[in-house]
Amino acid sequence: MMTEVAPENDFESIPGTYVQDAAHYQNGYGLNMFCMSLNNAENRAKFKADEAAYIDQFDMSPAQRSAVLERDWLGMLQLGGNIYYTFKIAAFDGLNMQQVGAKMSGTGMRFEDFQQMMLNGGRPIDGNRYKGESDNG
Amino acid sequence: MMTEVAPENDFESIPGTYVQDAAHYQNGYGLNMFCMSLNNAENRAKFKADEAAYIDQFDMSPAQRSAVLERDWLGMLQLGGNIYYTFKIAAFDGLNMQQVGAKMSGTGMRFEDFQQMMLNGGRPIDGNRYKGESDNG
Amino acid sequence: MAKVFSGMGTSHIPAVGAAIDHGKQGEDYWQGYFKGLEPARAWHAQNRPDVVIIVYNDHASAFSLEQISTFTIGVSDKFLPADEGYGPRKVPVVQGHPALAWHLVESLVLDEFDMAISNNMPVDHGLTVPLSVAYDAPAEWPVKVIPLCVNVIQYPQPTAKRCHDLGVAIRKAIHSYGEDINVSIWGTGGLSHQLQGERAGVINSDFDTVFMDNLVNDPIANTKLTHADFIREAGSEGIEMIMWNIMRGAMAPKVEELYRFYHVPVSNTAYGLQILKDSE
Amino acid sequence: MAKVFSGMGTSHIPAVGAAIDHGKQGEDYWQGYFKGLEPARAWHAQNRPDVVIIVYNDHASAFSLEQISTFTIGVSDKFLPADEGYGPRKVPVVQGHPALAWHLVESLVLDEFDMAISNNMPVDHGLTVPLSVAYDAPAEWPVKVIPLCVNVIQYPQPTAKRCHDLGVAIRKAIHSYGEDINVSIWGTGGLSHQLQGERAGVINSDFDTVFMDNLVNDPIANTKLTHADFIREAGSEGIEMIMWNIMRGAMAPKVEELYRFYHVPVSNTAYGLQILKDSE
Numbered sequence: 084m085m086t087e088v089a090p091e092n093d094f095e096s097i098p099g100t101y102v103q104d105a106a107h108y109q110n111g112y113g114l115n116m117f118c119m120s121l122n123n124a125e126n127r128a129k130f131k132a133d134e135a136a137y138i139d140q141f142d143m144s145p146a147q148r149s150a151v152l153e154r155d156w157l158g159m160l161q162l163g164g165n166i167y168y169t170f171k172i173a174a175f176d177g178l179n180m181q182q183v184g185a186k187m188s189g190t191g192m193r194f195e196d197f198q199q200m201m202l203n204g205g206r207p208i209d210g211n212r213y214k215g216e217s218d219n220g
Numbered sequence: 221m222m223t224e225v226a227p228e229n230d231f232e233s234i235p236g237t238y239v240q241d242a243a244h245y246q247n248g249y250g251l252n253m254f255c256m257s258l259n260n261a262e263n264r265a266k267f268k269a270d271e272a273a274y275i276d277q278f279d280m281s282p283a284q285r286s287a288v289l290e291r292d293w294l295g296m297l298q299l300g301g302n303i304y305y306t307f308k309i310a311a312f313d314g315l316n317m318q319q320v321g322a323k324m325s326g327t328g329m330r331f332e333d334f335q336q337m338m339l340n341g342g343r344p345i346d347g348n349r350y351k352g353e354s355d356n357g
Numbered sequence: 358m359a360k361v362f363s364g365m366g367t368s369h370i371p372a373v374g375a376a377i378d379h380g381k382q383g384e385d386y387w388q389g390y391f392k393g394l395e396p397a398r399a400w401h402a403q404n405r406p407d408v409v410i411i412v413y414n415d416h417a418s419a420f421s422l423e424q425i426s427t428f429t430i431g432v433s434d435k436f437l438p439a440d441e442g443y444g445p446r447k448v449p450v451v452q453g454h455p456a457l458a459w460h461l462v463e464s465l466v467l468d469e470f471d472m473a474i475s476n477n478m479p480v481d482h483g484l485t486v487p488l489s490v491a492y493d494a495p496a497e498w499p500v501k502v503i504p505l506c507v508n509v510i511q512y513p514q515p516t517a518k519r520c521h522d523l524g525v526a527i528r529k530a531i532h533s534y535g536e537d538i539n540v541s542i543w544g545t546g547g548l549s550h551q552l553q554g555e556r557a558g559v560i561n562s563d564f565d566t567v568f569m570d571n572l573v574n575d576p577i578a579n580t581k582l583t584h585a586d587f588i589r590e591a592g593s594e595g596i597e598m599i600m601w602n603i604m605r606g607a608m609a610p611k612v613e614e615l616y617r618f619y620h621v622p623v624s625n626t627a628y629g630l631q632i633l634k635d636s637e
Numbered sequence: 638m639a640k641v642f643s644g645m646g647t648s649h650i651p652a653v654g655a656a657i658d659h660g661k662q663g664e665d666y667w668q669g670y671f672k673g674l675e676p677a678r679a680w681h682a683q684n685r686p687d688v689v690i691i692v693y694n695d696h697a698s699a700f701s702l703e704q705i706s707t708f709t710i711g712v713s714d715k716f717l718p719a720d721e722g723y724g725p726r727k728v729p730v731v732q733g734h735p736a737l738a739w740h741l742v743e744s745l746v747l748d749e750f751d752m753a754i755s756n757n758m759p760v761d762h763g764l765t766v767p768l769s770v771a772y773d774a775p776a777e778w779p780v781k782v783i784p785l786c787v788n789v790i791q792y793p794q795p796t797a798k799r800c801h802d803l804g805v806a807i808r809k810a811i812h813s814y815g816e817d818i819n820v821s822i823w824g825t826g827g828l829s830h831q832l833q834g835e836r837a838g839v840i841n842s843d844f845d846t847v848f849m850d851n852l853v854n855d856p857i858a859n860t861k862l863t864h865a866d867f868i869r870e871a872g873s874e875g876i877e878m879i880m881w882n883i884m885r886g887a888m889a890p891k892v893e894e895l896y897r898f899y900h901v902p903v904s905n906t907a908y909g910l911q912i913l914k915d916s917e
């Protein structure tokens with residue numbers, strides 16, 4: 084984008100967060116449209132029958148393709164995926180949002196630990212507002 | 221509609237004009253969606269093969285159905301049709317906008333007369349602003 | 358003439374719908390949550406409007422990245438539960454109110470809100486979970502519904518101020534509708550939550566509390582929050598809170614808070630519920 | 638920084654496209670019309686912007702009654718000619734400018750315009766005829782294009798004032814775009830015409846002339862016209878003229894009129910063309 088970001092919309096400084104801005108939209112378009120296609124039961128059956136063949140219909144990069152096939156949840160976000168879309172794959176796999184949450188933490192966090200963190204009141208906001216403030220833990 | 225019309229948007233007083241408002245939208249929805257389907261070449265082929273069977277797919281009243289099959293151009297508008305939509309049927313029939321214009325005039329106007337009226341500067345606005353002002357001629 | 362009957366803010370967490378649909382309300386995890394809903398449900402049982410405008414967002418169910426509208430009003434007479442990836446929720450079809458919906462569209466566009474109109478809009482958990490929150494699992498929903506779908510996913514979302522102003526214009530539109538009916542408005546989504554990324558799971562109860570306090574006493578304060586404020590403080594999906602501003606804008610300048618319930622966690626989210634009524 | 642290079646108003650009558658596509662420019666009916674375009678085409682040959690924002694309406698080609706957005710910006714890198722019922726026009730694919738398009742979306746939404754975004758938007762005669770007017774029939778269009786699609790079919794259309802204000806906000810957005818490029822804006826559609834009903838064929842040259850005069854000297858006067866004014870005075874499809882207000886709003890408060898051409902009839906329509914440039 085050849086444009087100046089309004090200072091109040093500096094998302095770059097927020098840690099561990101992939102904002103759905105124009106660049107993200109453009110990078111993730113094909114990936115997210117694939118995810119959305121799983122709203123349809125017929126499409127889910129096709130994906131189930133042959134994942135690799137099914138996703139070949141969509142305009143996705145090799146890295147996006149692998150991230151989907153390997154269920155690299157964090158990688159999908161980094162490659163333009165949006166959680167509301169990529170969660171369609173999690174639903175397909177029978178995973179819930181906390182299971183996916185643990186996998187996206189990028190620290191090898193176990194589901195049980197993520198679950199306990201939520202029961203304890205969630206990931207603390209203190210230390211997690213700005214990059215470099217902490218380890219997002 | 222259970223709502224008062226802002227006085228500046230009193231369209232009822234305009235002669236020979238079917239404004240695409242909420243009531244028109246609701247009345248004409250199925251008819252207009254049928255018309256729009258003719259944007260697709262496969263659909264045009266199906267409509268060509270059997271007009272009556274093709275339009276049965278759409279949610280249209282018997283009166284709308286007949287108006288389409290009989291090419292009652294004014295009737296279609298009175299039943300909720302919008303000219304941008306119903307003109308798809310004219311395009312299908314190979315008619316141009318002046319031919320349809322003549323047919324909609326509701327006075328049995330011939331195409332040649334409509335054409336000449338346009339060459340003479342169009343239908344005059346004077347006498348055609350308010351219902352009852354003139355015969356819209 | 359129609360009047361504004363009540364306002365409600367509520368999160369629309371899909372897990373709440375799943376808990377109700379699969380009869381889990383009695384489980385340890387859910388008991389405290391559903392107990393907190395009881396007073397709200399009792400109030401809703403006694404205080405039933407004719408129509409509810411549900412301000413919600415679609416979660417890649419009806420609308421994709423192909424076509425994103427800032428504000429969309431559903432003008433159909435019915436809205437089917439959407440298949441979000443695991444089959445549609447087995448909840449009643451939502452009955453619309455086309456006459457009021459069209460009146461809203463007319464009034465809002467003439468008031469310089471650039472609305473989109475949809476006649477075919479399957480509704481996902483964003484809309485149906487709030488109905489379950491209020492009415493549990495009836496055979497038919499007891500109210501008619503006008504869906505008002507807001508883009509909260511794609512930056513740039515409408516600003517917090519624009520959302521409040523839309524609410525103010527909705528109030529004006531309701532008050533100019535000629536039939537004597539009661540219209541409620543619900544703002545849904547939030548409160549603080551982040552579903553995605555290394556920061557997934559972030560919760561900011563202080564922010565949520567101040568936001569709900571401001572909705573009662575100082576709604577204009579909530580219109581000054583920027584996109585980055587929401588995303589940084591309330592998590593990337595916490596920005597759904599802008600939809601509560603639309604609800605609040607449609608209420609009188611002074612309101613009474615009839616009930617508040619706040620519960621952490623529900624799934625990865627801070628759950629909030631607030632029932633508001635115009636002050637006399 | 639980018640700047641506003643020029644503005645143009647032009648009708649977008651499909652018959653003009655058909656005349657060009659089928660080589661009828663020499664026929665008696667068309668000679669006077671195409672002669673009147675010559676100075677405009679000569680000017681466009683010498684004065685080429687990098688990008689043109691084409692404000693137009695879709696005619697039941699890309700969008701149906703199912704989903705109607707007030708203002709839609711096309712953010713794709715290309716836009717295919719639409720099949721309007723007789724196969725797509727055989728004109729070049731329209732090349733987009735996603736970076737500027739997204740900048741417009743961001744700037745406009747933050748300025749409280751409730752835009753819709755489309756990534757898949759075949760373009761009909763509303764957009765391609767103005768390109769043919771300016772550039773005839775080249776192998777590739779010589780400019781990149783950002784389509785800005787306006788609802789002019791379904792009441793309530795945006796008001797004449799809202800359209801002007803959108804233009805003003807577009808000017809601000811262009812001026813805040815970081816690349817040194819020239820951006821033109823075209824308002825299309827109109828002038829007076831009514832395609833439908835017993836009053837089909839109505840033309841109001843006095844109204845058209847005053848409207849074009851006002852675009853030069855008193856653009857605010859054109860923002861005071863109501864929906865009924867346009868429909869009554871300029872015909873039911875004459876309301877397309879609101880799109881010229883968007884163009885005018887994006888120009889400086891004072892403009893110079895470089896060229897005007899007015900011709901009746903083209904098909905059932907009064908054809909108008911006006912090229913404007915900011916005054917120094």
Ligand SMILES: [Fe+3]
Pocket residue numbers: 369414416483546547597
């Ligand atoms: Fe949500």
Ligand SMILES: [Fe+3]
Pocket residue numbers: 649694696763826827877
């Ligand atoms: Fe047009």
